[in-house]
Amino acid sequence: MKITNLIATTASCALVAGSALADDMTIVSWGGAYSASQQNAYHTPYTEKTGVNIINDESSAEAVAKLRAMNEAGNVTWDVVDVVASDAIRLCDEGLAMEIDADTMLADAPDGTKASEDFGDLLVSDCFIPQIVYSTTFGYRTDLVGDTPPTSICAVFDTEAYPGKRSLEKRPINNMEWALICDGVAKDEVYDVLGTPEGQQQALDKLATIKDDVIWWSAGADTPQLLADGEVVMGSTYNGRLFSVIEEQKQPVAMLWDAQVFDLDGWIIPAGLSEERKARALDYIMFATDTQRLADQAKYISYGPARKSSAPLVGKHAELGIDMAPHMPTDPENAKNTFLYNYEFWADYRDDIDAKFQAWLAK
Template structure:
């Protein structure tokens, strides 16, 4: 990465607590009985995404290869991976990572290098390097899906004027009621500046200045007393359904599934969406490396990515996967209008600058935690 500053991650109180808990669990776990036949552990995000993962990738992989897959859920971060690698007791094999964590984990030696040339070509023979979108290509992982963080509201609670811009999310006078937000600085700082009128193309340049960071936190201050914080992606749809919040930030696919599978009256506001993409990575030192790499290769084929895209509205990381995403398998709903990358939805999108977050993550985690505690 060009001009990347050295990473000096801070083991602050929160991270130390998580890391220590992970270490205790590893040591307490001890050697387990080996199951009959090969088995790997794949870690992902749970909820409706996890169900799409199990049906679209996990089960077909096991049927085709005979390798069993144990799925575990987590809320992101590197603490548990770092603890496993540090003590030499790796029991996670493949992990879905946000891009900043994939970059940091690669720099710290926590993840296995992945040569994109080892991944299968597109159905028409196009090499993987030319088939994957460039932003999906990392040194220690393979791209999975385009997704976005948006905000959504419960239409039953807005009978007259309805929210339509990021500024509306921060307008408690015009749209009173509690908001849901993820308990991390990522996305919240970007949304705060967008809601405060900063043009999309200037958001990260603004965040790169002390004055811009102060402006973002000042904007968050205006709604802080009305925010309910979430940590797992399955929480925002439930918070909206229960009336715990009137609007909340969420992953677009979680809201989509609540709309089409549960008939929830939710509306996504695409204005200012933060377009994102993650990496599927293999934990360094796994004793099940060959099977982990087999899973990674299988999961990132056009067929597998399209199988996901037909179950939850996240776009494939490969160009060849896009034509395979037609309708929602369970309901027959056309998927194109619900994808974050569709022309209508992407018009007012901000692409997440994970390079910026790699350089600033520790400092902002610390500042955000202090801000929450005030």
């Protein structure tokens, strides 16, 4: 009797779970404050509107490998995945993400501008729907730099004027470009130079001048922690992380908006979804990447919306009440001297230069 009861209960539970599954949608993102901003700006309103229950999975950091494994196993359990643009290009190349036609699958701007024009150059891959523009830039300790706070990226390489440790990401991307810029290479020639073995050596040689003063980070939270502890005098990280160190935690840290590298984060839809799930994922994407929704996300985190039409709608921070526009990497005041990241270049040269970079690091 007991066992029959147990079986009956289990079966009904399974049935309930099974039926619930049909209205569930798994969205993969980065976790932390970033996922929270998406929850507030996209997920909650979407669930209210459609009744679809959204399950958050915080696997974006391993998304590329996991999607490939899922695809090979023939069982893709994710519906929408948040990845950086370079990962989107890789996924698209590997046939793991669905191609998106911006004009038919994404919402027009309120004034009727087509999506492809509204996103413009930011549609860097056929599979990628950009969401935010973030930048990798430097923050510095205001109390450790003396009376002359750094204004140029090359302060990073100037250990005489700014003694102390710096933190840089443990990968060649961005560091190699900054090294070349500070070694006198013109900004628009950086990738031409970096495409040659001599240029790569030049960048590594420049980095070698500060090698002993660098703490290499691999997680986005490292630099904020190192800055807060006074372990480094300056360090690179994502601008949103620095915003939270400066405005939310009120640490003596300031932003260095020079030669910041723009990068994109956005959605992809995995290839190989059933028609029903694909339609729902597209419906979500249409909703979550319209002009208003993208502007809404900026209320919760200091990343710039990827649509041109969203910029004027950016308001105040939801809790701190401060104006968010001046904290956007896209704000004209901050974007006076930016550096354009070349996706194609890094898709081609990443593995080659990474091997050299790691060999150089290990020396």
